Amino acid sequence: MNKRSPALTLVQHGLLALMCVIAVFPLYWMLISAFKNESEIFTASMFPHKPVLTNFTYAFDEMPIFRMMLNSFSIAIMTGVFQMATSLLAAYALVRWRFRGQGLIFSILSLTWLIPYQAVMVPNYSLVNSMGLNENIMGIVLPYAVSTFAILSLYQSFQSFPRVLIEAASIDGLSDFGILVKLILPNIKSMVASLGIILFLNGWSEYLWPMLITKEMENAPIEIGLRLFVNSDTNMWGSLMAAATAACIPILLIYILLQRQIVDSFVRYGMK
Amino acid sequence: MSHMEPTAVIPPLAGTASATHASVSRRALLMRRLKPYLYLLPAIVLLIIWMYRPLLYTCYLAFQKWGMVPGTEPTFVGFDNFTRLFRTDSFVHSIGNTVFYTVGLLPFSIVIPLILAVVTDGMKGKSKNFYRAIFFIPMILAPVSVGAIWRWLFHPSNGLVNNLLLKLNVVDRPIAFFSDAQWAKWIILFITGWKMIGFAVLMFSSALTGINREYYEAASIDGAGKFRVFIRITAPLVSPMVLFMLTMSILFASQWTFAYIDMLTAGGPYGSSTNVYYEMYKNAFANMNVGFSSAAALVFFVVFGLIALGLNALSRKLSFYDN
Structure with a gap:
């Protein structure tokens, strides 16, 4: 379509540039606020004239940021590894064999998609409490050890793998598990990596559940620690933005490095 | 269909076993029959423990009165929690807000992204990818960081937005965005939408890329105008994606707003920005009113389930596919 007029x-x-500004400006504002000194923080200046690091030192003093990052x-x-392991096995079984109850299992998986976390949070909270996993990373991870989103996504990827090859390998004497690990996985590893990226980002951004389980910064993921900080120190905006910057940096670095793959992952699998 | 059915027929390898090894091969056969279930076991067991057991327990709790205090037992109250749901003003109010968020998000999840996707689609590879990569940034940020940044931008006395509005003489007093009932829910809607746009642009772009270019060439040879091409070719062929995004948006809008409600307004002022999921959370963990929360959770599980079924049926009926 080369008929486009230059004006258009x-x-x-x-229009697109405006949208870009809207998308990125809040991040820019976070970054420069983190470097502004006390007299500048409340002004509308678009660049810190005398950049300071005091906001960062205060934030790192107040919060165990490295610990929370870890x-x-x-x-x-x-969560990513557990979800990947359980869904690789499950998706493989669903693609590889026809068996009794398969329809039921698909219904169970699809139904799970519709269960809001609020409908299971109280019983899960009591269970994690009675297991003594409150304020514990495992208490956050365990309920997320399986993801139907991951199972159904992998099921879809596995189906694109030619059946003939599986049957040939089976006749050659490769075990069922061997077929999954040695034949299928190496061939769809880019898809598995895509899904892994999404599972990692989901685990990183989870809100409600980690917030219920951790109340102490020491035990909390960085996002929940940041929430505690926001709710406690409402007027230290410079330090707050410094802390927010620290929390965003890992994700932004990953995005800059893997931008193509991340975008492709979301195109391929959508989101939870 | 070339599906092999090892559970139904004896597979080639097992066929080499002679009759003297009957018991062994029977065991092998049993193993083969069990195998699919073994592979599914970890996933299913975890789903039962962390999804279906609690869901059933929530059904039970919906008929009880309980404050989650250790050592206390729930007491049976029949349908009390359900009747109270619709007699509690704050909850009825939150249903209205849920509808507001769900409808309000549609421009951000469908209209604006569709326009942006169509506009970028005609561009060259490089600028196309650049724009899409930038639009996508809000999507990968975690909700707390996003909430913190916007809380600072919309700060009632010192935020940049108020600063600029004052300077430009649009307002003469700063707006208390989060504690003014007229503003709170609009701000939450805007932030949720801001985060969604990039993802939706990406989904529509990939749908557009999938359209066969020959249709456009044929249309331009036939002398069809741009608008006509959009209505006759583009629109029908992206309609499956539109329905997909519609479904996602309607089903999950209330979940996406949750974090911002919690971080920015805690549902206030006077419940003006809360939604049903936030009320469930507040009733269970702040008001210690687990029965009420469970009843609400069940009702809305069913409501959203029915909506999902409806949308699913709709997408089967209405979608055009490029075959």
Whole structure:
């Protein structure tokens, strides 16, 4: 379509540029607020004239930021790994064999999608409490050890794998588990990686459940720690933005490094 | 269909076992029959423990009065919790807000993204990808960070938004965005929408990329105008994606607003920005009124389930596919 008039193109780019500003400006504002000194923080200046690091030192003094960051990484990686392991096995079984109760299992999986977390939070909270896992990372991870979103996504990916190859490998004497690990996985590893990225990001951003389980910053993922900080120190905006910057940096770094893959992951699997 | 059915027929390898090994092969056969279930076991067991057991327990709690205090037992109160739901003003109010958020999010999850996707679709690869990558940034940020940033931008006395509005003489007093009942829910809606746009643009873009270019060439040879092309070709072919996004948006709008309600207004002022999920949370963990919360959870599980079924039926009926 080369018939576009230059004026129209200009209008279009103007519109898109405006949308870009709306999308990114809050992040920019967070970043510069984190470096503004006390006299500048409440002004509308678009650049810190005398950038300071005091906001960061205060935030790092007040909050165990590294500890919480480590908690976040542990939680996101563990939920991702558990969900991946359980759904690889489940999706493989669903693709590989026809068996009694398969329809029922699909219904169970699809129904889970509709259960809001608020409908299970109280019983799960009591259970985690009685297991003594309150204020514990495992208490956050365990209820998320399985994801129907992951199972159904992998099921969809597995179906694109040619059945003939599976049957040939089976005749050659490769065990069922071997077929999954040695034949299928190496061939769909980009899809598995895509899904892994989404599961990691979901684990990182989880809100309601970690908030119920952790009340102490020491045990909390960074996002929940940040929430505690927001609710306690409402006027230390410079430090708050410094803390928010610290919380965003890992995710933004990952996005910059893996931007293509992340975008592709969401296109391929959508979101939970 | 080329599905092999190892559970129904004896597979080639097992066929080599002779009759003298009958018991062994019977065991092997049993193993084969059990195998699918073994692979499914971890997932199903975890789902039962963390999803279906608690769901049933919530059904039970919906008919009880309980404050979640250790050592106390729930007491049976029949349908009391359910009748109280619709007689409690704050809850009835939250239903209205839930509808407000659900409808209000549609421009952000469908209309604006569809426009942006169509506009970027005609561009060259590089600028197309650049715009889409930028639009997507809000989506990957975690809700707490997003909430914190917007709380600062909309700060009632020192926030940038108020600063600018005052400077431009749009207002003469700063607006208390989060404690003014007229503003609170609009701000929460806006933030939720801001975070959604990038994801929706991406989904619509991928739907547009999937459309066969030959249709457009044929249309332009036939002399069809841009608007006509959009209505006759683009719109029908992206309609499955529109319905998908509609479903996601309607089913999950109330969940996406949850974090911002909690962080920015805690449902206030006077319940003007709360929604049903936030009321469930507040009743269970702040008011220690678990029965009420459970009853609400069950009612809305059913309501959203019915909506999902309806939308599913609709998408089967209405969607055009490019076959």
